Amino acid sequence: MTALGRDVNLSRWNLVERYLGGNKKILDWGCGNGSFLRGSRNGFEIHGYDVNPFGRFNNAGLYGQSWDGVTLWDVIEHMEDPYGFIKGLSTKYLFILTPDVGGSPNRIEEWKHFRPDEHQHYFSVDSMTKMLERAGFGVREINRGEAGLRDTVHPEYLVTFVANR
Secondary structure, eight states: OOOHHHHHHHHHHHHHHHHOSOOOOOEETTTTTTTHHHOOOOOOOOOOOOOTTTTSOOOOOGGGGGGEEEEEOOGGGOSHHHHHHHHOOOOEEEEEEEBBBSSSSSSGGGGGOOOOOTOOOOHHHHHHHHHHHHHOOOOEEEHHHHHHHHOOOOOOHHEEEEEEE
């Protein structure tokens, strides 16, 4: 793992621990290769899911279980029905990182997160907040801490949300 990858995972775990302490049950939805899971600390019971049918994290049945927290790092913009997904979750806390279309340049085609072949949805701080509230979650925190690690020139391009029921 790169130094940036370690810093990003540390930032994510610091955020999760600020709200959940330790020894809680967490689902990392869209976990990719599992690097966030491998960094688990403080006794968290963490599980992961990713769409890759050949990967080791392909148990979609995890969605129907109850969780203390669910993380959606760089994944919600890829979902067909993000509102339905969030509304159907049985969790106390959500941690979401997504590109912020509200922070994009005037010409969206010049924005590095404009990927019409990958991203099915684009969110602003306002649209994500409204969607979370409609799904029964209250927004507890909005920050750009990870964004500053990943893009020192344009941290406004990414935003992190913490929401709870």
